[in-house]
Amino acid sequence: MSMARARPLVLDPGHRDDPCSHCGARRYSVCNAIESKDLERLASLATQFTVEPGRSFIDEGDPAEHFFNVTAGTAKLFKLLPDGRRQITGFAGTGHFLGLAVSSSYSFSAEALEPMRICRFSRPKLKVLLDDFPAMEKRLLEVASNELVAAQEQMLLLGRKTARERLASFLIGRADVPTHCLGHQAGTAETVLLPMTRNDIADYLGLTIETVSRTLTKLKAEGLIEIPSANTVVIRRHAALEGIATGETEQH
Amino acid sequence: MSMARARPLVLDPGHRDDPCSHCGARRYSVCNAIESKDLERLASLATQFTVEPGRSFIDEGDPAEHFFNVTAGTAKLFKLLPDGRRQITGFAGTGHFLGLAVSSSYSFSAEALEPMRICRFSRPKLKVLLDDFPAMEKRLLEVASNELVAAQEQMLLLGRKTARERLASFLIGRADVPTHCLGHQAGTAETVLLPMTRNDIADYLGLTIETVSRTLTKLKAEGLIEIPSANTVVIRRHAALEGIATGETEQH
DNA sequence: ATACCGCGTTGATCTGTATCAAGGCGCATC
């Protein structure tokens, strides 16, 4: 839709259609580490674009020339094996920053689940900018640290949890995602909207689509959740589900 | 053994037994982002101590009051489920920095595999120091980014690889660990020393000890590796093993 | 020497999840 042009510094950013100062995702993102008066400079590095559902905008192995910031919609991040086996390493919603890596090529792919709006930065240029804004670098370190903790939690899930525990963890985790990351329709604390397919859930949890389906059906039969539509889950007994997710509850 | 005392700035650090300027691990660690003239200040925050094999020095859930820097030896990092199931999320060798997390409590535990020497920093004090040394913050971001990439690779392994592929990946990964991280006896590129038990390997790869043992025996029978002693593996056919690790080779 | 104990290996059997197969539902297209 609206395509930002690269342009020189101007004096009165307040009256321009500056993409950064008007960005709805700014307060949730690493960009909020930059003061309003400096936003113009950040904006000069940014290019906005949209991505249709099903289209990918990062391909594993491609030269890593850009950083990305999700300003609307959700993407799945994944890695592939040569025979097509896929591991989804995470979902990136509004405010999510992508592309952190020292390597010169992307270590994962990213594909839109919903219509997305993305803000793109040139890596070398953003690196230079970071020298002038240590606060943003601090924020990036915070973000990376948090993702590392989440990744370790996911390793525990993939290495040691049962299918039932994985699904419970997934649903609890989705219910805890901050509203702003989900975009327009977020659902209540107990109503979880799933923009991804069963296949995506399976590839995220290291299971097959059939096991995901069967396990959800079983949780429903036990009264822990409701499934009003395929991509909506209502958590009926949150504490019980959490007990399963954390491994405190013995298996049935 | 040698316990560093906290002490005020002095004028001639060159003639002091400054733990940082004499630290053999410095060049491999985040500390190398700090210039020699400023090391005195870093040293004033550091406390060195040793850990016996089998002893833990970080406990999941404890208040996160410190950062750690491994200066000798290797630790296993892990998370537990209430019933004792364990996932080892990584091994930390010389130069490894631990404790990055925004949270106020540790999200994992760490236990020594070999005799270790560790350098400990107060979190609040190190945070203040980071404000004055953005280069170190940059290094931390680099380290965190690299670990994130490794974590995603491990998710692929845990979620989608077979036992055979996991063991091959593990051995290739161990063979690629930089010599300085391994400490004293490192072994050649083809001789992999394993300071951890079969149980640790199993908990790292999301398998059981029996499957690890059987799979290694099979790789040996096929001539891909040799196992001169339980904790030494010689890689005989590196390319073939790598083909299995990356999933390019069909299963037997 | 002997007993013990932690660690690793190997064998027999079991089982949770994968695989194979069929059918249903919602929704778009003509």
Added chain:
DNA sequence: GATGCGCCTTGATACAGATCAACGCGGTAT
């Protein structure tokens, strides 16, 4: 309103890896 097509569910069966069990080996304490 029939056809087709994703996507999801459900059932039957297969299998990789877990579990249960026994034994061997090296170190060390007695």
